[in-house]
Amino acid sequence: MKTFIRVVELWVPDRTRMRLEFGGGLYGEGLSAFRDVSEGLHFGYDEGLPGKAWTSGHPVILTRFTDSYFRRTDQAIAAGLTCGVAVPVFSGEFLQAVMVLFCGDDEAHVGAIELWHNDAETSHEMALVDGYYGTADMFEFNSRHTRFPRGFGLPGRIWKAGLPLIIKDLHDARSFLRWEDAAKVGINLGVGVPYRTGTDQTWVLTFLSAQATPIARRFEIWVPDEARSALVFRAGDCSGQTDLAALYAAKSIAKGEGSIGGAWATGMPALNDDLARDGSVAALQACASGLSQMVVLPVIGNARLDAVLAWYL
Incomplete structure (x- = not known):
C-alpha cells in the first residue's frame, strides 16, 4: 500500500541557532538520492521551504517547486515529489524544529x-x-x-x-x-x-x-491526563480496522517514554524507524500490527503541551 506522504524530514537549529540542519528523515522506496542531497543542506532564516516556515511562524504549503524559493527542485522532480508542507514547531517565540512532508504524484x-x-x-x-x-x-x-x-x-x-x-x-x-x-x-x-x-x-x-x-496507516492522538502526569489515548484510526480505544484502555505513556513521551519532554517532533526499540505501548502495538515507522508531532499551546499527534507509515 502506497501512502500519500512519501517523505518526512526534520530540520533543527544548529549550534548557532541561526541555521537549520538536517535532523533525520523517513523516505519511501527509491528516494535515497533525494535523501543524500538533503543530508548536506542547511537553511537560513527565510531560506528554502524550512526557512520560509520559520519566518512565517505557521505551516506553509508549496504546491509547485519550479520557479519558487524551493532549493531541491531538480532532485524532487526526479524523485516524483510534487508538493511540500513545512510545519514549524515553536516553544513561545523560539523555533524548536521544522517538520517537512513531501507528497508524490501518480494517476491513482x-x-x-x-x-x-x-x-x-x-x-x-x-x-x-x-x-x-x-x-x-x-x-x-x-x-x-x-x-x-x-x-x-x-x-x-x-x-x-x-x-x-x-x-x-x-x-x-x-x-x-x-x-x-x-x-x-x-x-x-x-x-x-x-x-x-x-x-x-x-x-x-x-x-x-x-x-x-x-x-498514513494509523493515526493516534494522545493528551495529558488531568494531573499532567502521563499521556492517555484520546482518539485514533487504523487502516487495519484495529479498535485502538479498546487496545489502549487503561494504558498510558509516561513523559519521556519513547518517541511520543519524548515529544512531551522535549517539545520536539520525532521520527522513528525502529519501533521495536521504542518501548512505549503505542510502538509495541504498532509493531504487532506490522507497522515500522512513526512520525510524532507535538501540539503546543501557550508553551504547554496540548496533545501529541502520531502517525505510522
Missing part, C-alpha cells in the same frame, strides 16, 4: 493536505490558504470556494476545539460539510491540527485520507 493519488486560516480582525470564518489534492480536481475546486464558521466542518471544528481531531467515515459524516465531494473521490478520513500564532490568528492543517492511498 487521491487525498489532500490543506491549510486553513482565520484572521479574527477581518472575518468570522476560516478560508483556505492553499492545499494539495493529488488527482481530486473537483474536490479541490469546491474546497477553494468554501468557508467554514467556527464549529462547522473539519477546519471549523478543530478551530473551536483547539485540539487535533479525527473524523472517520467522511462519506457518511454530515458534520463534514464536503462529504458528497469526498465520497465521489474516495476520501474517507479527516485529521486536523490547530495552529495558533497569536490571539487573533488561527491556522488549521488538515489531512484528508483515501482508502487506496492513505495519508
Whole structure:
C-alpha cells in the first residue's frame, strides 16, 4: 500500500541557532538520492521551504517547486515529489524544529493536505490558504470556494476545539460539510491540527485520507491526563480496522517514554524507524500490527503541551 506522504524530514537549529540542519528523515522506496542531497543542506532564516516556515511562524504549503524559493527542485522532480508542507514547531517565540512532508504524484493519488486560516480582525470564518489534492480536481475546486464558521466542518471544528481531531467515515459524516465531494473521490478520513500564532490568528492543517492511498496507516492522538502526569489515548484510526480505544484502555505513556513521551519532554517532533526499540505501548502495538515507522508531532499551546499527534507509515 502506497501512502500519500512519501517523505518526512526534520530540520533543527544548529549550534548557532541561526541555521537549520538536517535532523533525520523517513523516505519511501527509491528516494535515497533525494535523501543524500538533503543530508548536506542547511537553511537560513527565510531560506528554502524550512526557512520560509520559520519566518512565517505557521505551516506553509508549496504546491509547485519550479520557479519558487524551493532549493531541491531538480532532485524532487526526479524523485516524483510534487508538493511540500513545512510545519514549524515553536516553544513561545523560539523555533524548536521544522517538520517537512513531501507528497508524490501518480494517476491513482487521491487525498489532500490543506491549510486553513482565520484572521479574527477581518472575518468570522476560516478560508483556505492553499492545499494539495493529488488527482481530486473537483474536490479541490469546491474546497477553494468554501468557508467554514467556527464549529462547522473539519477546519471549523478543530478551530473551536483547539485540539487535533479525527473524523472517520467522511462519506457518511454530515458534520463534514464536503462529504458528497469526498465520497465521489474516495476520501474517507479527516485529521486536523490547530495552529495558533497569536490571539487573533488561527491556522488549521488538515489531512484528508483515501482508502487506496492513505495519508498514513494509523493515526493516534494522545493528551495529558488531568494531573499532567502521563499521556492517555484520546482518539485514533487504523487502516487495519484495529479498535485502538479498546487496545489502549487503561494504558498510558509516561513523559519521556519513547518517541511520543519524548515529544512531551522535549517539545520536539520525532521520527522513528525502529519501533521495536521504542518501548512505549503505542510502538509495541504498532509493531504487532506490522507497522515500522512513526512520525510524532507535538501540539503546543501557550508553551504547554496540548496533545501529541502520531502517525505510522
